[in-house]
Amino acid sequence: MFLPLHDANRIRHISFPYVNYGLIGVTILCFLVQSVLPQAAFDQATIDFGMIPIVVRNVYPQPVPWLPDWGTLFTYAFLHADWLHLLSNMLFLWVFGDNIEDAMGHLKYLVFYLACAVCAALxxxxxxxxxxxxxxxxxxxxAGxxxxxxxxxxxxRVFVLARLVVLIPLPVPAFWMLGFWVATQLFYVVIGSDEPVAWWAHLGGFAAGLILAAGFRRHEVALLGGR
Structure with a gap:
């Protein structure tokens, strides 16, 4: 129903969000490698490096002998099913990630991102x-x-492309845009959905980000925008 285009929130503490752009670059690179594989190899890669609950729980052996059972709690986040799946995730990361890296610092942001990936998988x-x-x-x-x-x-303010009668760009407060996103995830969890979407991973990642951000932020970065 909407897509974020950009936000009116400049960075203040770092000169360049190279970790965020690096995560975007590595994720895109992983998909480019996936995309040149034959379909059978593409599918096998998702099995080898995707997070499979019965493998992480050690009910079924890990397909890749050298990868620990818990290793896929990280690797799954760098794989995608198709271009739409990839680009939608990278768009949200591009819009919101630079400010979170700015608020935390480079190393803390990297740890935070990976921790949210793990929490979402769990x-x-x-x-x-x-x-x-x-x-x-x-x-x-x-989501974290x-x-x-x-x-x-x-x-x-986040400028979003919203579908009303036609697609139009609208500036909305981040609270309303992201709050609507969370409400959508909860809605599908409650009513159920046949779509192949990991709603609980979204909610788990979001909750982890909400909780961890308070401890990972710089001391001079106020909660709730200082209000």
Whole structure:
């Protein structure tokens, strides 16, 4: 129903968000490698490096002998099913990630992003204990970035492309845009959905970002935008 285009929230503490851009670059590179594989190899890569609950729980052996069972709690976040899956996640990360890196610093932001990826995967695992299908995609980690953003910059204006009668760009406070996103995830969790979307991973990542951001932020970065 909407896509973020950019935000009116300049960075103040760093000169360049190279970790955020690096994460975007590495994720795109991983998909480019995936995309040149034959379909059978593409599917095998998602099995080998996606997060499969019964593998992480050691019910079924890890397909890649050298990769620990818990290793896919990280690797799954760098795989995507198709270009739309990839680009939608990277768009949200590009819009919101630079400010969170600015608020935390480079190294803390990297740790934060990976921690949110792990928490999102664990949330998915808890509600899908017997699942034998692979979880892939950066959306859980990106949801963590969004959770941090709503805690630190709820009043920042985000320009979104919204579908009313026609597609039009609208400036809205981050709280409303991201709050609507969370409400959508909760709605589909409650009513159920046949779509192949990891709703619990989204909510788990968002909750992790919301909680971790308070401790990872710089002391001079106020909660709730200082209001």
């Amino acid at each position: 949330a998915h695992l808890v509600f899908n204990m017997a699942d034998n299908g692979p979880l892939i995609g950066a959306s859980g980690a990106v 970035v969004m959770g941090a953003y709503i805690l630190l910059y709820p009043h920042a």
